[in-house]
Amino acid sequence: MPYLLNVVKGKEKRVIEVFCHHGVASKKALIGEYVVAYDPKCEELRYLDSISGYVRNISKIEDGEVGRFLGLSDVVFPRVNLETGAIVRILAGEYQDFRGVVRRLADGKAEVDVIIFGRLRPITVDHEDVVPDSLPEGFRP
Numbered sequence: 484m485p486y487l488l489n490v491v492k493g494k495e496k497r498v499i500e501v502f503c504h505h506g507v508a509s510k511k512a513l514i515g516e517y518v519v520a521y522d523p524k525c526e527e528l529r530y531l532d533s534i535s536g537y538v539r540n541i542s543k544i545e546d547g548e549v550g551r552f553l554g555l556s557d558v559v560f561p562r563v564n565l566e567t568g569a570i571v572r573i574l575a576g577e578y579q580d581f582r583g584v585v586r587r588l589a590d591g592k593a594e595v596d597v598i599i600f601g602r603l604r605p606i607t608v609d610h611e612d613v614v615p616d617s618l619p620e621g622f623r624p
Contacts, residue, residue, distance in 0.1 A: 486525050487544045487552065488518045492576060494537040501534050512552040514611075515575040519544075519552055565613065571595060572616035578606055582616055 488509075490498050495511045495518050502509040502520060505528055509520040529538040544552070565571065569585045573595065583595035583606075591610050596603050 485544050485546060485549050486520045487542050488520060488525065488538050489540040490516050490518050491537045492516045498534050498537055501531060502528060510553060517552060519549055565593060570616050571613040573608055573613055575612045576608060
């Protein structure tokens with residue numbers, strides 16, 4: 484059964500190297516900071532000193548979902564043309580699961596206005612790290 488590991492951003496390659504060294508097949512997922520591993524031994528390996536703080540969470544996934552995470556199936560996340568003013572949810576990075584409004588789109592990046600500690604802050608994320616979303620229920624602009 485495959486496992487999905489949520490890994491600290493930028494440490495995916497290191498986790499894969501250590502797993503490979505210990506005979507566990509793994510591969511970086513197409514979206515976010517995830518690694519797909521194919522061995523239950525990965526739950527023990529996450530506590531090795533060389534990667535102990537890098538693996539946040541491990542969950543079992545179905546065989547059919549592996550293709551989606553690795554980008555082998557046609558539908559990973561539908562590619563939707565974003566527009567300025569659209570409400571989006573951020574999928575990866577330090578602002579994961581924040582909602583915001585697209586301020587500007589350019590060069591594969593999206594500048595999104597997000598409310599942080601009660602203040603509107605513009606942040607820049609990759610275009611593929613945001614998906615269209617809606618306002619929370621009961622929220623009115």
